[in-house]
Amino acid sequence: MLNKLLQLQELDLRIEAFKKREKEIPAQKKKFEIQQKRLVDEFEERENACRQLTVEQRTCESEIEQKQQQVAKYDQQLFSVKKNEEYQALLHEIDLLKKQIAVHEERVLTIMMKMDEMKARLEEDKARIQAELAGLERQCAAIDEELAQAVRGRKQLERERLPVAQQVDEELLARYKRIRQSKKTGPAVVPLSGASCSGCHMAVPPQKVNEILAGDKIHSCAYCGRLLYNKVDAEEASAEV
Numbered sequence: 001m002l003n004k005l006l007q008l009q010e011l012d013l014r015i016e017a018f019k020k021r022e023k024e025i026p027a028q029k030k031k032f033e034i035q036q037k038r039l040v041d042e043f044e045e046r047e048n049a050c051r052q053l054t055v056e057q058r059t060c061e062s063e064i065e066q067k068q069q070q071v072a073k074y075d076q077q078l079f080s081v082k083k084n085e086e087y088q089a090l091l092h093e094i095d096l097l098k099k100q101i102a103v104h105e106e107r108v109l110t111i112m113m114k115m116d117e118m119k120a121r122l123e124e125d126k127a128r129i130q131a132e133l134a135g136l137e138r139q140c141a142a143i144d145e146e147l148a149q150a151v152r153g154r155k156q157l158e159r160e161r162l163p164v165a166q167q168v169d170e171e172l173l174a175r176y177k178r179i180r181q182s183k184k185t186g187p188a189v190v191p192l193s194g195a196s197c198s199g200c201h202m203a204v205p206p207q208k209v210n211e212i213l214a215g216d217k218i219h220s221c222a223y224c225g226r227l228l229y230n231k232v233d234a235e236e237a238s239a240e241v
């Protein structure tokens with residue numbers, strides 16, 4: 001009695017599984033895309049830090065050059081000053097400039113050492129990040145393919161479903177649809193499990209059980225509303241097909 005409906009339900013449950021995957025896949029892909037962006041950002045941040053150090057080094061070097069020129073100028077002036085105070089003042093200026101130069105030179109050395117370290121790390125990071133990005137790229141491609149397959153699979157089943165649905169008794173189909181809609185997910189037609197509904201595990205009255213086993217009436221579970229059937233009958237029927 002319920003064979004066509006069970007066949008329809010099987011298709012519907014498979015369609016449901018595909019739809020679930022179709023919903024999950026974009027979320028999974030989004031995660032990969034976020035990972036990709038994080039990696040790219042991380043790399044850019046490192047590159048930026050390197051660039052900033054380079055700029056700082058150049059600034060230091062031009063400061064050093066300017067100050068050295070200033071020192072050379074003052075050195076020349078030392079020969080031409082007459083007064084001792086002026087001479088002392090110039091010496092003081094030169095001394096101050098030389099100290100500033102030393103500070104800048106030290107900073108340049110520090111930067112150069114840091115840059116060597118950063119560049120070596122950047123190279124390592126570059127290789128690692130590129131490998132990770134390539135991996136993510138492959139995972140995204142695989143997931144795109146999986147999505148395409150799920151859509152194709154679902155459409156195929158939806159085509160198969162139509163002629164099956166047409167063979168189910170109209171009233172029964174309407175009942176089935178109502179149950180499916182209210183349950184949102186899972187089967188609407190469930191086998192008896194002994195004298196219980198296998199959908200909600202509540203007991204089914206003996207009278208109903210007998211009628212279901214005899215196969216002459218379609219009953220629904222009083223608790224969950226699912227339609228009940230005798231599994232043995234259904235298996236025999238599908239073996240005959």
Ligand SMILES: [Zn+2]
Binds near residue numbers: 197200221223224226
């Ligand atoms: Zn039930």
